[in-house]
Amino acid sequence: MEDLIAVLTGGSVQFLAALVFLYVLLKIFNRVRYTGRKRPPGPPSLPLIGHFHHLLFGMPHHSLAKIAEKYGSIVWVELGAVNAVVVTSSDMAREVLKTQDHIFASRPSGIVVEKVFKKAQGLVWSPFNDHFRLARKIILTELFSEKRIDSFKDLRRQMTFRTLRTAFEEGHAKHYINLADLMHNQFISLTTRMLFQLDRHAQNKDLLEIVDDFTSAGWFVIEEFFPLLKPLDLSGQVRRLKNIGERYFELLDSIIDNRLKENSNSKSNTEEDFLDVLLATSKFSRVQVQLLLLDIIIVGTDTSSDTIVWAITELLRHPNIMERLQSELDDAIGKERLVEEADLNNLEYLQAVVKETLRLHPVAALGVPHYSTEATKVAGYDIPANTRVMLNLYAIGRDPKVWENPLKFDPSRFLNSSIDVKGQHYEVLPFGSGRRKCPGMNLALVSVPYNLAQLVHACTISLPKGLTHLDVDVEEKFGMTVVRRNPLNLLLKRRLPSEVYRRAGLQFSDV
Template sequence: MEDLIAVLTSWSVQFIAALVFLYVLLKVFKRVRYAGGKRPPGPPSLPLIGHFHHLLFGLPHHSSAKIAEKYGLIVWLELGAVRVVVVTYSDIAREVLKTQDHIFASRRPLIMADMVFKRGQNLGLSPWDDHFRLFRKIFTTELLSQNRIDSSKDFRRQMTLRTLRTAFEEGHGNRYINLADLSHNQFLYLTTRMLFRTDGHAQNKDLLEITHDFISAGGLVIEDFFPLLKSLDLSGQVRRLKNIGERYFKIMDSIIDNRLKENSNSKSNTEEDFLDVLLATSTFSRVQVQLLLLGIIVGGTDTSADSIVWAITELLWHPNIMERLQRELDDVIGKERLVEKADLNNLEYLQAVVKETLRLHPVAGLGVPHYSTEATKVAGHNIPANTWVILNIYAIGRDPQDWENPLKFDTSRFLNSPVDVRGHHYEVLPFGAGRRRCVGMNLALVCVAYIAQLIHACTISLPEGLTHLDVDVEEKFTLTVARRDPLNLLMKRRLPLDVYRKAGLQFSDV
C-alpha cells in the first residue's frame, strides 16, 4: 500500500512538473512571437502567474483602475496563460466598441460558458456568429418588442403590489427588511412571469437559489487563466458550476414538460409567453431554449435589483436629493394614485437619479470580456489576435477627464444634458455599446419605475440610531458589483390608505 502511495505521489509531482514546464514553454513562445510589437504598457510580471499579484488585494475593478492610474489608460496584463488589455478611458472605449467593433465583438470560451451554458449557447457568452445573431433577433423581436413590454405592464404592476404588501407588513410590525433580498425576489418573479408564466413559489425559490449561487460563483474562475489545471479543479469552481447547471436543467425540464402537455391550440398570440415562442421555433433545440431562458433570468434579476439597491443607498445618503425626488413625484403624480410607466417621461429628476446611479455604480463593473478575432491596433498599440479586452466601466464612469467631481453623487450633471446611458456616449456605459450592448437595456430602463414607486409610496427609514451619515457604499465583486452589506430598512405607507386600496392592496392593520 505504501509503495502504491509512493508511486501515485511521484506521478502527481511529475505530472504537475510537466504542466509547469509546458506552461513555461508556451509563455516563452508567446513572448518571442509578440516581442516585436508595441503592446500597451503594463506593470512588472512574475513567472507563471504574470500580473495576478497586482490584482490579489482589493476588488478587481478597483485594482485595475489603480494600475491604469500608474501605467496608462490602456494597459497590458498577462494573467496566467491569458493576454488581457484593460481600457479605462472613454475615447479608447469608443475605438473598441464602435470603430473596431467588428474585431472585438466576440467572446472567448469560458469555463462558466462551458459548464453551465454548454459552450456559450446564450446571448451574453456566445461568440459573434450566426447563432448569436439568431438568438438576438428572436430575443429583441419576441421578448423585447414594444407590444411584449406593454403587455407585461400587468406583471410589473403585480410585482409592485407584491413588494409594497411585503414591505408594509414588515413595516407595520416595526421589522426591518433587507432591500436586496426583497428586490431580487420580486425581479425574479417579474422575469419568470414574462418568460414562462410561472408563479410557483417552490420553483421560484429554487431558481432564486440557483441564480444566487451562479452570481456568487462569479464570471471567471482560476482555471480560465490556467487551462492546464482545469482537469484538476483545484478551486472547486468547475464542479460547482457543473452542479449549478444540473440543478437548473432539472427545474427547466419539469417546466417544459408541463408546458408541452398543455393544449396550446386554443391560445391566441397575445397569450403566448416567451417559452411558447421558443418551443414553436424549430431552429432551437431543447437545451438551447433552456440556456436562453437561463441567460435572461440571470441577466434580468440581479442586475436590476442591485441597481435599485444602489439608487436607494445614494438617496438615503443624500436626503436632499431624496426630498427633491419626492417633490417631483408629488407634483407630477400627486398623492391620489401610484406611479405608472406612462409617467416616466415626465419625471426628469427621476431620470437624472437613475443615470447618476448607473454612472457611479454600474453593476457590470468590468463587463464581459471582449475577444479580438484578429490582430489590430488600438490607441497606437498592437493588440494580438485572441486577446481579451476588458472595459473597466466602473473606472470610465469615474474618470476626472470626463466628469467634474467624479466621485460625488451629483444628479444635476444629467439635468438638461444630452448624455444618456444607452451606449451612445462612451463616458458612461452601464449597458455597454456596439454589437454586444445589453439587449435587455430597454426593459431594464422601464424598471426604473420601481425606484419611483418605492420613493413615492413609502416612507423609508434606516435602523434606529443611524443617520444618513452612517450609510456606506462598500462593494462586493461577484458576477455583479453589489453592496457588500445588507441595506436593512423600515418601510411604511406614505400615501392615504385609499390609494393603496384602489390599486388592489388590502391591509388587515387598519
C-alpha cells in the same frame, strides 16, 4: 476573491512548484510570438502568474482602474495563461465598441461558458455568428420590442404592488427587511412570468437560489487562468459551476416537459409566452432554448434589482437628494395617487438619479469580456487575435478627465445634459454598446425608475435605530455583478393616506 486567496495560499507548494517550469516555457513561447509587436503598456509581470496578483486583493475593477491611472487607458495584462487588454476611457471604448466592433463583438470561451452555458449556445456568451444573430433578433422582436414591453405593463405593476404589500406588512410589524432580497424576489418573479408564465413559489425559489449561486461565483475562476489546475479543481469552482448547470437544466427540463404536455391548440397567439415562441422555432435545440432563457433570467434578475439597491443606498446617504426627488414626485404626482409608468418621462430628476446611479455603480463593473477574432491595432498598439478585452465600466464612469467630482453622487450633472446611458455616449456604458449592447436595456430603463419612484413616493424608508445617513456604506462585493457587501436592512412603511393604496388595488391585512 477570498476563494482565490485561499487556493493560492493553502494549495500544495510542491505541486505548484512543479508547474512553474511548464508555465515559464509557455510565457517564453508567448513572448517570442509577440517579439516585434507593440503591445499596450502594462505593469511588470511575475513568473507563472503574470499580473494575476493585482486581482487577489481588493476589488478587480478597483485594481485595474489603479493600473490604468499609471499606464494609460489601454493596458496589457497577463492573467496566468490568459492575455487580456483592459480599456478604461470613453475614447478607447468607442474604438472597441464602435469603430472596430466587427472585430471585438465575439466572446471568449472558458470554464463558466463550458460548465453552465454548454459551450456558448445561448446569447450572452455566443460567438458573433449566425446563431447569435438569430437569437438576438428573436429576443428583440418577441420579448423586448416596444409593443411587447408595453404589454407587460400590468404585470410589472402587479409585481411591484406585491413587493410593496410585503414590505408594508413587515413594516407594520416593525420588521426590518433586506432590500436586496426584496428586489431579487420581485424581479425573478417578474422575469419568469414574462418568459413562461411561472408563478410557482417553489420553482421561483429554486431559480433564485441557482441565480444567486451563479452570480456569487464571479467571472474569475482560477482554473480558467491556470488551466493545468483544472483537473484538480483546487478552488472547488469547477465542481460548483457544474452543479449549478445541472440544477438549472433539471429544473428547466421539468418546465419544458410540462409545457409540451399542454394542448397547444387551446392557446391563441395572444396567450403565447416567450417559451412558446422559442419552442416553435425549429432552429433552436432544447439546450439552446434553455440557455436563452437562462441569459434573460440572470440579466433580468440581478442587474435591475441591484441597481435599485444602489440608488436607495445613495439616496439614504444624501438626504438632500432624497428630499429633492420626493418633492419632484409630490409636485408631479401629488399624494392622492400612486406613480404610474406613464409619469416617468415627466420626472426629470428621477431619470437623473437613475443615470447617476448607473454611472457611479455599474453593477456589471467589468462588463462581459469581448474577444478579438483577428489581429488589429488600437491607439497604435498591436492587439493579437484571440485576445480577451475587458471594458472597465466602473473606471470609465469615474474618469476625472470627463466627469467633474467623479466620486460624488450628483444627479444634477445629468440635468440639461445630452449624455445618455443607452450606448451612444461612451462616457457611461451600463448597457454596453454596439452589437453586444444589452437587449433588455429598454425594459430596464422602465423597471428601474418605476420601482425607485414607488419606493421613494409611496414609502417612508427608515434605517435601523441608532443609524444615520453617515452610517450607510458603499462597500462592494465582486461577483458576476457588483453588489453591496453588507445588507441594506430597512423599515418600510406607508407614506401616503391609506385610501390611496386601496384605490390603486393595494389591500393590507392590517387595514
